[in-house]
Amino acid sequence: RWEREGKLYRLDGTIEPTKFKDATLSVDELESLRSAATAVRRGRVSCIEDDGTLTFEDGTSLVLPWDDSDDGAIAYVHCSAGAFNYSKKDPSSKPEPVFRGGKITMQDVYGTPGFCFMGSVIARLETIPDLTDDERNALSLFPGCDDSPPSDSAAASRPPSSPLGPSSGWIGALDSSHGYVQRLANVIGWYENAELGPWLVGHRLFNMGG
Known part of the structure; x- marks a missing residue:
């Protein structure tokens, strides 16, 4: 139903996907992806070798049809990995x-x-260009695990992690390390930046873009 209503897309309508990865793209971008002349469907890639050869989980490999001898000339983008796996953090x-x-x-x-x-x-x-790494990081606050060292007295009252493991979704007293507080601080900083603020206005992926 959602596909018929244009809320979900498939690259290939004849293949039933096994996962939904929360990708965001326009219809034009979808058509561009569909225009790719070659699609390799061998399951998951386990690694990319130094020479660019793709190795799959079933042990097979694929040598890509371009030369990567010029170190750094080709970028390999992993578009299906989970971005933030808190359960595997130390x-x-x-x-x-x-x-x-x-x-x-x-x-x-x-x-x-x-x-x-x-x-x-x-x-x-x-x-x-005029921002240092420290200044960029001050505009890029993010939550850690529940078990990370508390940033202040409010965080010190947090209970230990659940039996399911660490999580970034702690719901309790707000403190400077809470995701909601950090998110608000980031948004305020973004809008106050002379270049970033105007860029956010009308951003099609931003739910507060106006």
Whole structure:
């Protein structure tokens, strides 16, 4: 029904998908994806070798039809991975900041409306040349695990993790490390930035874009 109403899309209407990954795209973008001349359907990719060869979970491999001898000339984009797997985090470790010395680590800087919007904001922050990594990270706050060290007295009252493991969805007293507080701080900072604020207005993926 949702597909008939244009709320959900399939790349190939003859194939029944096994998962929904919360992708966001327009009809024009969907048609562009459908125009790809080659589609490889061998299941999940387990790794990409240094020379670009794709290795699949069933042990088979595929040599891609282009030369990657020029190191760094080709980017491989994993579009189906879960972006934030809190259950596999080490509670004793400090999460990676979004920006650090030329490296970008995707983090949950806003939550809903989802990964595509957050990715666009992080990419836009990267393109503002007069910001340092520290300044970009101050605009990219994100929640850690429940078991991460408390940031203040309110966080210290949190109960231990549930038997299901760490979660970013703690519901309790608000403090500076709470996802909702961080989300609000990020939005305020984004709108106050001379380049980022106007860019957000009318952003088609932003639920507060106006």
